[in-house]
Amino acid sequence: MHDLILKNGLIVDGTGAPGFRGDVAVKDGVIVEVGEVSGPAARTLDADGALITPGFVDIHTHYDGQVSWDSVLAPSSINGVTSIAMGNCGVGFAPARPEKHAWLINLLEGVEDIPGTALAEGLTWDWETFPDYLNALARRSYTLDIGAHVPHAALRAYVMGDAGGDHEAVPSDAELARMEALTFEAMEAGALGFSTSRTYVHRSRDGQNIGTLTASEAELLGIAGALKRAGRGVIQLISDAYLTPDDDFAQREMDLIRALVRTTGRKLSFTVQQTDDAPDRWKHIFREVAAMNAEGLDVKTQVAPRPLGVILSFASTTNPFFICPTYREVAREATTEQRLAALADPAVKAKILAEHKHIHPPGMALIIVQGFNRMHRMTDPVDYEPDASTSLGVEAERLGRDPADFVYDVLLEEGGRRLLYMPLINYARGNLDDVWGMMSGPHSLYGLSDGGAHCGTICDGSFPTTTLELWSKGSKQGYKAPIEQLVHGYTQRNAQHVGWHDRGVVKPGYLADLNVIDLGGLSLGPPEIVQDLPAGGARLLQTARGYRWTVKSGKVTFENGAWTGEVPGKLLRGDQGL
Structure with a gap:
């Protein structure tokens, strides 16, 4: 007997192939049959009139603190996401010496707008090293699966002390070797990759620039060499390249990205958005990325499906x-x-x-x-x-x-x-034309939701919902995409980039991470201000209409937007194969 059958849905399988009508059978957390399904099931869900898609994979979140006190991980989980990558943009809470706890809270409060009082009360700090951190997460369960990058800012502070928070401080050869060794240790323990930040926008609560802002090529290549030595892992970063009107500066940042990928042989993705000061910079960056890929370098841009709205x-x-x-x-x-x-x-x-x-x-x-x-x-x-x-x-x-x-x-x-x-x-010209240009690029990944961050400023963990709802119907200027392309972007495409090859596709043998979606009824209401963080901290929380069911590893985790109490999600250590 099957554990679960989804019946009579339009299956959009995540590969980009045309959708087809059929059923999906699940046993022991894995998809076992697709199309015509045989045999009974302990539970059957009627997907008539709805899409059956893979669960969404969000590769750009900041739940690094929230995972130590919260199992639900909204708003991502309530918007169809079943796997997340966190530790992006060089910020996170491991490795962390006890005397640096307050400093890291100050940094994350400033960079990611997460209330410091909530972090101070909610963080359990049952770790010091990055492997300790992963072990702490492995003891917990969630509504979705989580993977974590090694964050450069935390690593720098752990090795260099106070000097690590000064972006003008240069690590000694011994300090650089130590950062490389700790990154290799983290990769061996199951880190997803290495992340860093090179933007002036990222500042601590007291206004100090992030310590990684002007890290040299030698420092970055030295640390990222751990990924080459490990033979796995991805690099993620944010750079001021997208927001500068300075052509020379933007080109230097592109050259640095090229050097990182050429030297390490690893995949890399980085933030690309549009600002008023440099509304066409993204086009220059896309040309550079196309040239890198033509050289055989696996470089992707991470882009957003709508304006980043405050x-x-x-x-x-x-x-x-x-x-x-x-x-x-x-x-x-x-x-x-x-x-x-x-x-x-x-x-x-x-x-x-x-x-x-x-x-x-x-x-x-x-x-x-x-x-x-x-x-x-x-x-x-x-x-x-x-x-x-x-x-x-x-x-x-x-x-x-x-x-x-x-x-x-x-x-x-x-x-x-x-x-x-x-x-x-992403709104310099008052429309979404340039957003569409970025989303439709051949080397673009759908990302930048920042789920878990910017608690009182933005609420973009709902990006997957916007991607399907808005772009399947079309923008006001008439740009639209087939639903199969949009689903592929948030499932198999993202999963393969970060090395999660066991999910993102509705086929036998793949993980039973699934959504049943009423596309015609899919919509987002305005966020609400809720005070559900530790110490009474407030955040913006946005729910979606149109998700009939979300299934994680064969368990129904959400039904009509309401959590069922199931927590089948877990820590993912590194690459995941079939």
Whole structure:
């Protein structure tokens, strides 16, 4: 007898091949029959009118802290994801000496907007080395499978001490050899790969640049040599190449990526997005990546399926007034309710608006503070390609209101919990044309969800849902893709890149990670602000409509968006074969 049968669905098997109608039978956590299924089952689910797809593979998350206290790992798990890679962008919590715990919390709070109080209370710290960390995770169970990269920033601090947090500090030969040895030890223990960050955007809570920002080619090649020695593992990084208007700088970063892959022989993926300052840089990067692949180097870009939109609110982390001294004073020690009450005071509002006139921060922060024509009320379902004509800036102009004053009042709606959506990245031209260009590139991977991070600023763990819902129907400019191509991008394609060859396909012998999806009913409502982190920490949480069932290793983990209580997920150590 089979454990589970999914009947009468349109099977989109993850390979990119045309979908076909049929059944899927599962036994002992593995797919055993596809198409015409024989025999009875302990449980049968009717997938009529729905898609049957592999579970999604999200290769860019930051659940490194959350995995030590949480088994559900939402919002990824509630958006059809059954396997995740974490430890991206060079940040994580291992290796970690006890005296560096507070420093790492400070770093992750700044880089990934994870409340420090939640990390301080929730992290169990039943590890020191990276193999210790993996062993700690192996003692726990989850709704999905997890793999972890060795994060460069933590490794640097572990070996170099305080100097590791200084991006201008150069490791000695002995320190570099030690970092290589620890990375090799981690790879032997089951690390997924090695990750690093080279972006000025990544700063600790107190504003310090991440220590890996300007790491030399010698340092990176020295550490990544461990992957060559181990004969496995992938490299993941973020670089400022995508956001710079400086052609020479961008080219140097591309040359560094080329050298890393050529020297180690390993696969590499890196972040590519679009900013207002360099709206066509992604095209230059894509040409470079195509040339690398033509040389036989396996280099991929990680791209997003929609704008990276900042969610603005008085009840969360970011809003147009968050830099104003009075706002910072109000927010510093107050609870959420106390802060909202104070901000509703006309005298407090007047002081903040007066200060706001003189706030002109550099870079993307200026858009957050002054970009009223990019601020939109969040709708249900969320509109991820809003038009400037519906912005609060245009609405204020129509009403004859000062835009800052008007936006302040809008943020006070719903008891101060009104959410605004601001497409900050990947929206330089006010549409998704360039996003489509990146997604359809031959060397692109769907990633960058940052699930588990940016708790009060963005909520992009729902990227897989947007990928299927938006792009199967088409953007407002008319770009669309076959559902088979979209599913392939979030299943077999991602799984193969990181070496997980036992999943991402609906075929006999593959892991029974599956979704049953009502594509016509698939949609995303606005995120909610929930206070379910340790120490009462708040985060944005977004659920999806349209997932009938998610199955992990043959167990139904979610039914109509609700967790069933099953936790069949586990730690993945390195590559996974059939």
